[in-house]
Amino acid sequence: MSAPFIASTAADTDRIVADAESAVERIVAARTAIARVIFGQESVVERALITVLAGGHGLLVGVPGLAKTKLVETMGTVLGLSERRIQFTPDLMPSDILGSEVLEQASDGSRAFRFVKGPVFAQLLMADEINRASPRTQSALLQAMQERHVTVAGQRHDLPEPFHVLATQNPLEQEGTYPLPEAQLDRFLLQIDVLYPDRDSERRILLETTGADESVAQPVLNPAEIIGLQRLVRRVPVGDTIVEAILDLVRSARPDSGVGRHSTAIAWGPGPRASQALMLTVRARALAQGRLSPSLDDVRALAEPVLQHRMALTFAARADGVTIRDVIADLTGRIG
Numbered sequence: 001m002s003a004p005f006i007a008s009t010a011a012d013t014d015r016i017v018a019d020a021e022s023a024v025e026r027i028v029a030a031r032t033a034i035a036r037v038i039f040g041q042e043s044v045v046e047r048a049l050i051t052v053l054a055g056g057h058g059l060l061v062g063v064p065g066l067a068k069t070k071l072v073e074t075m076g077t078v079l080g081l082s083e084r085r086i087q088f089t090p091d092l093m094p095s096d097i098l099g100s101e102v103l104e105q106a107s108d109g110s111r112a113f114r115f116v117k118g119p120v121f122a123q124l125l126m127a128d129e130i131n132r133a134s135p136r137t138q139s140a141l142l143q144a145m146q147e148r149h150v151t152v153a154g155q156r157h158d159l160p161e162p163f164h165v166l167a168t169q170n171p172l173e174q175e176g177t178y179p180l181p182e183a184q185l186d187r188f189l190l191q192i193d194v195l196y197p198d199r200d201s202e203r204r205i206l207l208e209t210t211g212a213d214e215s216v217a218q219p220v221l222n223p224a225e226i227i228g229l230q231r232l233v234r235r236v237p238v239g240d241t242i243v244e245a246i247l248d249l250v251r252s253a254r255p256d257s258g259v260g261r262h263s264t265a266i267a268w269g270p271g272p273r274a275s276q277a278l279m280l281t282v283r284a285r286a287l288a289q290g291r292l293s294p295s296l297d298d299v300r301a302l303a304e305p306v307l308q309h310r311m312a313l314t315f316a317a318r319a320d321g322v323t324i325r326d327v328i329a330d331l332t333g334r335i336g
Helices: 010-035 042-053 068-078 094-098 135-147 199-209 223-235 240-252 272-288 296-307 315-319 324-332
Strands: 058-061 083-087 099-105 111-117 124-128 149-152 155-158 164-169 190-193 266-268
Touching (some): 010 068, 042 058, 042 164, 042 223, 068 164, 094 135, 099 149, 111 155, 223 272, 240 272, 240 296, 272 296
Parallel strands (some): 083 124, 124 164
Antiparallel strands (some): 099 111
């Protein structure tokens, strides 16, 4: 391991090990509680948890009816976070998200402005169908996601800690939508694809959600514990092999890298924020699976959700039927 990523003393190592063992128990308990309500989406649940543990935001992409909203509601309850939902529409204004100032008159006749907080002041915010909002409204959310505060009438208002956005996007219906700009897509730590459940999972959904009794999520963690887990993730040691694999992968996903069968197909690729995202998420995945340091398998598993929304292909490549997943799969296969 390289010096910047290794514990400085044996006592530090012992402390990280003890903290990690305790954290694994709490994370497993949270995953179990979520699994009682969300069936057949184990990978989605894991990646959503990784997003929170790494301190980032997630973009859930899937057709309607795959329990994306239910997942966010369940996570809010299980993680003990205050949760709010915003249904994005073309007429949604920034003030509908951030809040606004109202003029109030006191009993003595004096008047003063008071800031009324909008729904963005939540620890877990669900931005439903985020691409239906106008660019003006999207930019207001972008500041909140990146800066963790909002500015209204020249005054700064800090958002609660922790603060996470889980946004949803329908990949099929694009009429009347505003595609997310690259700058905003880059702020999402992971793009989490929500696919159809398999037959056994769908049978379980039928049986357990249409009866008289339905599973209800129960609190497991609290905001202070979440913040502690996020700090622990940043203390998980990372070996030189993993660091080099992350650098090789991200740099090879840029135009004219000369790496892989599709190197000339890339129009633009991921910046350093993708490398940072991989560094955090591989640590979080290792911790969630009970390991004290990440492996190359973690890099392979998270390459697609980290990279796919941070790169685009040339027109010629798209015309030839090449997809971003094809490019990432080719590059990922070269790891190790």
